[in-house]
Amino acid sequence: MxxxxxxxxxxxxxxITGTEGARHTRRMVAAGSTVVAGVVPNRDGQxxxxxxxxxxxxxxxxxxxxxxxxVFVPPRFAKAAVLEAVDASxxxxxxxxxxxxxxxxxxxxxxxxxxxxxxxxxxCPGLISPGQSNAGIIPADIAKRGRIGLVSKSGTLxxxxxxxxxxxxxxxxxxxxxxxVAGTSHIDCLAAFEADPETDAIVLIGEIGGDAEERxxxxxxxxxxxxxxxxxxxxxxxxxxxxxxxxAIVSGSSGTAAAKKSALEAAGVAVGTTxxxxxxxMRDLLAS
Amino acid sequence: xxxxxxxxxxxxxxxxxxxxxxxVALTPAEAAAAAAAxxxxxxxxxxxxxxxxxxxxxxxxxxxPDEAAHAAERIxxxxxxxxTVHSVLVTDASEIVAEYYVALLLDRAAGGFLALLSGAGGxxxxxxxxxxxxxxxxxxxxGLTDGLALSLCAxxxxxSEVAPVLxxxxxxxxxxxxxxxxxxxxxxLADGTIxxxxxxxxxxxxxxxxxxxxxxxxxxxxxxxxxxxxARKHLNYVKLDGSVGVIGNGAGLVxxxxxxxxxxxxxxxxxxxxxxxxxGGGASARVxxxxxxxxxxxxxxxxxxxxxxxxxxxxxxxxDGILQAYWQLTDGGGPLRAPLIVRxxxxxxxxxxxxxxxxxxxxxxxxxxxxxAATLAAAMARQEAP
Ligand SMILES: Nc1ncnc2c1ncn2[C@@H]1O[C@H](COP(=O)(O)OP(=O)(O)OP(=O)(O)O)[C@@H](O)[C@H]1O
Ligand SMILES: [Mg+2]
Numbered sequence: 001m002x003x004x005x006x007x008x009x010x011x012x013x014x015x016i017t018g019t020e021g022a023r024h025t026r027r028m029v030a031a032g033s034t035v036v037a038g039v040v041p042n043r044d045g046q047x048x049x050x051x052x053x054x055x056x057x058x059x060x061x062x063x064x065x066x067x068x069x070x071v072f073v074p075p076r077f078a079k080a081a082v083l084e085a086v087d088a089s090x091x092x093x094x095x096x097x098x099x100x101x102x103x104x105x106x107x108x109x110x111x112x113x114x115x116x117x118x119x120x121x122x123x124c125p126g127l128i129s130p131g132q133s134n135a136g137i138i139p140a141d142i143a144k145r146g147r148i149g150l151v152s153k154s155g156t157l158x159x160x161x162x163x164x165x166x167x168x169x170x171x172x173x174x175x176x177x178x179x180x181v182a183g184t185s186h187i188d189c190l191a192a193f194e195a196d197p198e199t200d201a202i203v204l205i206g207e208i209g210g211d212a213e214e215r216x217x218x219x220x221x222x223x224x225x226x227x228x229x230x231x232x233x234x235x236x237x238x239x240x241x242x243x244x245x246x247x248a249i250v251s252g253s254s255g256t257a258a259a260k261k262s263a264l265e266a267a268g269v270a271v272g273t274t275x276x277x278x279x280x281x282m283r284d285l286l287a288s
Numbered sequence: 289x290x291x292x293x294x295x296x297x298x299x300x301x302x303x304x305x306x307x308x309x310x311x312v313a314l315t316p317a318e319a320a321a322a323a324a325a326x327x328x329x330x331x332x333x334x335x336x337x338x339x340x341x342x343x344x345x346x347x348x349x350x351x352x353p354d355e356a357a358h359a360a361e362r363i364x365x366x367x368x369x370x371x372t373v374h375s376v377l378v379t380d381a382s383e384i385v386a387e388y389y390v391a392l393l394l395d396r397a398a399g400g401f402l403a404l405l406s407g408a409g410g411x412x413x414x415x416x417x418x419x420x421x422x423x424x425x426x427x428x429x430x431g432l433t434d435g436l437a438l439s440l441c442a443x444x445x446x447x448s449e450v451a452p453v454l455x456x457x458x459x460x461x462x463x464x465x466x467x468x469x470x471x472x473x474x475x476x477l478a479d480g481t482i483x484x485x486x487x488x489x490x491x492x493x494x495x496x497x498x499x500x501x502x503x504x505x506x507x508x509x510x511x512x513x514x515x516x517x518x519a520r521k522h523l524n525y526v527k528l529d530g531s532v533g534v535i536g537n538g539a540g541l542v543x544x545x546x547x548x549x550x551x552x553x554x555x556x557x558x559x560x561x562x563x564x565x566x567x568g569g570g571a572s573a574r575v576x577x578x579x580x581x582x583x584x585x586x587x588x589x590x591x592x593x594x595x596x597x598x599x600x601x602x603x604x605x606x607x608d609g610i611l612q613a614y615w616q617l618t619d620g621g622g623p624l625r626a627p628l629i630v631r632x633x634x635x636x637x638x639x640x641x642x643x644x645x646x647x648x649x650x651x652x653x654x655x656x657x658x659x660x661a662a663t664l665a666a667a668m669a670r671q672e673a674p
Contacts, residue, residue, distance in 0.1 A: 101465055101492050102394060106428050109399045109400075110399070110400065110428050137600060141635075152540070154541065155540070156540055156541035157538070159599050160544075163633055180394060207540055210396045231544075233544040233547060235547045274658065274659055276657060
């Protein structure tokens with residue numbers, strides 16, 4: 001097994017004929033993903049290489065049995081595209097697009113929750129289950145299949161940790177994206193890794209801002225039995241400005257890298273001070 | 289994008305939220321003229337994009353144009369929490385009976401919007417007891433209806449006259465793509481009317497494509513000349529206090545690089561990073577040259593660390609970018625102003641490193657690991673320090 005994405009996943013790509021869409025579709029195919037359809041309005045009946053293109057998601061799903069959508073549609077049209085996938089009951093939609101207005105994200109995340117389907121992103125690199133499938137833009141050849149699960153907001157930090165632990169390999173690596181509103185949280189991934197029999201240990205990567213890491217720490221303490229190793233970036237980042245009182249009222253004192261690190265450590269998570277040290281903590285843990 | 293109070297008030301007026309008469313003044317003379325035009329008692333308020341202006345002495349009462357000029361004189365140029373005051377708002381002084389707090393904002397954790405209301409508004413809202421604060425998640429599709437607004441007011445002990453302000457705030461939030469609208473205080477005046485006496489609005493920059501009317505609200509170019517230059521080249525650069533210039537790809541990795549440099553610097557006399565610079569996905573020669581130029585223009589920089597993980601962009605392309613940038617910046621001649629340490633991992637990293645080693649450029653070093661590169665950069669930065 002793996003989480004959210006397996007060798008059985010059948011991927012459709014929304015915006016498959018755009019520069020990014022076409023390029024990453026070919027990379028996904030080269031990585032062994034099963035890409036069964038593209039969706040581009042007004043291009044029904046065309047093809048990208050040998051992948052059939054449909055005018056809308058519902059037709060693509062009906063014809064191909066696609067159960068994952070990867071969205072490369074530009075910000076202006078992204079909300080409509082994601083809602084189309086949600087309304088077609090696609091179980092998993094990965095929104096790679098960067099720069100989507102947050103009101104649009106709130107709308108499609110709410111709609112997905114009501115429909116009981118999952119969104120990963122927006123503004124995310126997607127997810128990979130090495131050796132099985134790749135949905136998004138994570139380079140496929142960094143690491144092989146193994147028994148570690150990884151969740152992170154940051155794409156390049158995901159790649160760095162995958163690289164550091166490439167000899168151990170991963171069940172799934174999920175880039176949940178850096179936008180203020182995301183369809184899938186650290187906690188959703190922790191819960192899925194905890195439930196996945198092939199995942200033995202988890203890497204949790206966080207960064208400054210918000211309180212997602214603090215909440216993830218509480219979840220680890222209460223619900224995760226598998227060992228978790230953490231990393232938090234942003235100790236030396238200058239403090240951001242705060243507008244008004246609302247931010248402080250809502251998030252209290254959380255948000256700094258130091259606060260996140262101590263929350264994780266209090267929950268029993270070993271936290272590294274550099275990506276390399278974090279990888280070493282995982283090595284020690286898996287060796288013992 | 290955060291707005292000034294006077295800009296927030298203009299949006300309030302546009303969305304039928306009552307505000308006072310007002311003018312913006314850049315000089316004491318302009319403040320006097322504004323006070324004369326408004327007539328009667330006025331309040332002179334520092335226009336800075338931060339809270340706590342009242343407590344910092346940035347809000348003053350004036351009963352005549354002369355007093356207004358004098359108040360403006362004291363406020364202009366003030367520093368409030370790191371923000372210099374360049375303009376003041378002159379507005380009529382209200383006779384306040386009660387101060388309320390109302391805000392609508394994005395709740396990141398919940399992935400939706402939230403209403404916050406309190407009868408204990410004013411400058412001490414942060415220390416108001418939590419039981420005096422009503423918080424309610426808002427359904428994005430249902431919105432803030434008249435009925436919900438009335439019941440929230442009742443819960444918070446606010447008069448029902450506040451309800452229309454709440455629904456108007458919701459319309460503003462949705463129509464303008466705001467992530468925060470806050471009024472503190474929303475005041476009940478002696479004549480029984482409700483008026484916004486303060487206003488904080490944050491607009492979502494991602495939505496600017498559908499709000500051409502917001503273009504005029506955009507903040508002036510950043511004060512730091514290098515931040516301004518970087519913004520013109522679409523590079524994400526933030527000036528910091530140290531001496532190691534940092535260039536990397538991806539915000540997370542660059543943030544991590546800053547931490548690793550600072551940690552390595554502890555063993556080298558407290559060397560710290562000079563900047564944050566994220567070149568994003570592509571690392572073309574052009575982007576690399578622009579980045580090096582901006583980082584090296586900072587006189588504090590005594591060594592530069594380039595830390596790239598080759599994902600989509602392969603490391604040989606990055607190495608090529610560095611080589612071309614080097615030639616561009618040195619006109620084919622001598623070394624760069626400061627040593628350059630390059631660390632690459634990922635796609636074609638070995639090939640990229642070999643290209644740099646083979647070119648044997650003076651002052652360009654490669655490192656195998658991120659920690660090793662940071663240590664080398666910290667040591668070089670200290671050695672090169674004036
Ligand atoms: N037009 C006005 N007439 C009368 N009193 C005013 C007026 N504007 C502000 N005040 C008083 O000054 C106080 C502080 O002003 P304001 O809330 O605008 O600034 P602030 O201190 O920056 O706010 P915050 O702390 O909410 O960031 C208000 O709580 C109110 O009592
Ligand atoms: Mg105020």
